[in-house]
Amino acid sequence: MKKIKIKVNGKVKTVLNNSKLSDLLKNLNIPIKKVAIELNQEIIDKKRTSNIKLKKDDKIEIVHFIGGG
Amino acid sequence: MKKDKLIIAKKKFDSRLIVGTGKYKSMTECANAIKFSGAEIVTVAVRRVNISNKNKPLLMDYIDPKKITYLPNTAGCFTSKDALRTLRLAREIGGWKLVKLEVLGDKTNLFPDMIETLKTTEVLAKEGFRVMVYCNDDPLMSKRLENSGADAIMPLAAPIGSGLGILNKINIQIIRKQTKLPVIIDAGLGQASDATIAMELGCDGVLVNTAIAKAKKPFEMALAFKNAVVAGRQSYNSGRITKTLMGNPSSPTEGII
Numbered sequence: 001m002k003k004i005k006i007k008v009n010g011k012v013k014t015v016l017n018n019s020k021l022s023d024l025l026k027n028l029n030i031p032i033k034k035v036a037i038e039l040n041q042e043i044i045d046k047k048r049t050s051n052i053k054l055k056k057d058d059k060i061e062i063v064h065f066i067g068g069g
Numbered sequence: 070m071k072k073d074k075l076i077i078a079k080k081k082f083d084s085r086l087i088v089g090t091g092k093y094k095s096m097t098e099c100a101n102a103i104k105f106s107g108a109e110i111v112t113v114a115v116r117r118v119n120i121s122n123k124n125k126p127l128l129m130d131y132i133d134p135k136k137i138t139y140l141p142n143t144a145g146c147f148t149s150k151d152a153l154r155t156l157r158l159a160r161e162i163g164g165w166k167l168v169k170l171e172v173l174g175d176k177t178n179l180f181p182d183m184i185e186t187l188k189t190t191e192v193l194a195k196e197g198f199r200v201m202v203y204c205n206d207d208p209l210m211s212k213r214l215e216n217s218g219a220d221a222i223m224p225l226a227a228p229i230g231s232g233l234g235i236l237n238k239i240n241i242q243i244i245r246k247q248t249k250l251p252v253i254i255d256a257g258l259g260q261a262s263d264a265t266i267a268m269e270l271g272c273d274g275v276l277v278n279t280a281i282a283k284a285k286k287p288f289e290m291a292l293a294f295k296n297a298v299v300a301g302r303q304s305y306n307s308g309r310i311t312k313t314l315m316g317n318p319s320s321p322t323e324g325i326i
Contacts, residue, residue: 009117029123036115036161041154043161061117063158065128067099068114068144069089069229069256069278 004056022050035064078199078220082109086298089278096131105291110138115155142169149189171203179229183210194218206240227257230279234263245271261297268301
C-alpha cells in the first residue's frame with residue numbers, strides 16, 4: 001500500500017494512504033476523552049474518527065489541558 | 070452570617086480564590102497547592118499533546134475536572150483568530166463553556182490587546198461560551214466588554230507575573246461600581262495582602278498563579294491567599310469606618326482621674 005506523509009502536532013509522520021484517523025490515534029496512544037482534535041484546522045467530532053481517512057499532507061493537531069495561569 | 074457565594078454565569082462557588090496551574094515544579098505540587106488554596110476554579114492552558122512521550126503525566130490525572138472547575142484560558146494568544154481556535158478546541162475536549170479569554174498585545178509587558186479582546190468576546194458570547202475576560206483596569210473598556218456579552222470582568226492588578234500588587238485602586242473601584250458582573254482581579258498580585266486589598270475594594274474574587282507557584286513555600290502561600298481572600302471579603306461586607314484626619318480616642322474621655 002502507498003505510504004503518505006502527514007503532520008501530527010507539527011511533526012512529520014508516515015502512514016498508509018487512506019488509513020483511518022482512529023487508527024493513528026490508537027497507535028499514538030491518545031486518551032481520546034482528554035483531547036480535542038483538529039484536521040486541517042477543522043475540529044473533528046471525536047465519535048467520528050473511524051470515518052475519516054488520512055490524505056497526503058493532512059495536518060493534525062491533538063491538544064489537551066496543561067498547567068497554565 | 071448569610072451565605073456569601075461567588076456567582077459566575079449562574080454557577081455558585083464558595084471560594085472566591087481562583088488559582089492558575091502553571092509554573093509549578095510538578096503536577097503533584099500543583100494539585101497540593103490547589104488543595105491548600107481551597108480554590109474551586111483553576112485556569113488551564115490548551116497545548117499540543119506530546120506525541121513522542123506517551124507516558125507524560127496528564128493534568129486531568131492529578132486535578133479531577135469533576136471536582137474542580139477547569140477554566141480553559143487563551144494564554145499565549147496574540148490574535149482573535151488564535152484565541153477563538155484555542156477556546157473552540159477547549160470546548161471540544163470536554164464540553165467546557167466557561168472560559169477565560171486573554172488576548173495579549175505585547176510580549177514584554179503582556180498587557181491585553183483590548184481591541185482584539187472585545188471583538189473575540191462578542192464572537193464567543195454569540196457561540197454560547199460563558200466568557201470571563203482578562204482586561205486592562207480601564208472602566209470604559211470594562212463597560213464595553215459587559216455590553217458585548219462578557220460574564221465576568223477580570224482587570225489586571227499589574228502585569229502578569231510581576232507581583233506588583235494593585236496599581237490603580239481607583240479604577241478598580243470604578244469598574245466594580247459600574248457593573249453588574251462579577252469583577253475578578255487577575256494578574257500581578259505578589260502577596261496575600263494584595264488579595265485582601267482587592268476584596269476590600271469590593272472585588273468578587275481574585276485569580277492568582279505566580280505568587281503562589283513561585284513562592285518559596287507554595288503550600289503556605291496558597292493557604293495565606295485563601296485566608297487573605299476570606300478576610301478581605303469579611304472586611305468589605307462589615308463596612309469600614311470613615312477615614313478622618315484627626316485622632317478620635319477609643320476610651321471614654323469622661324471620668325478621667
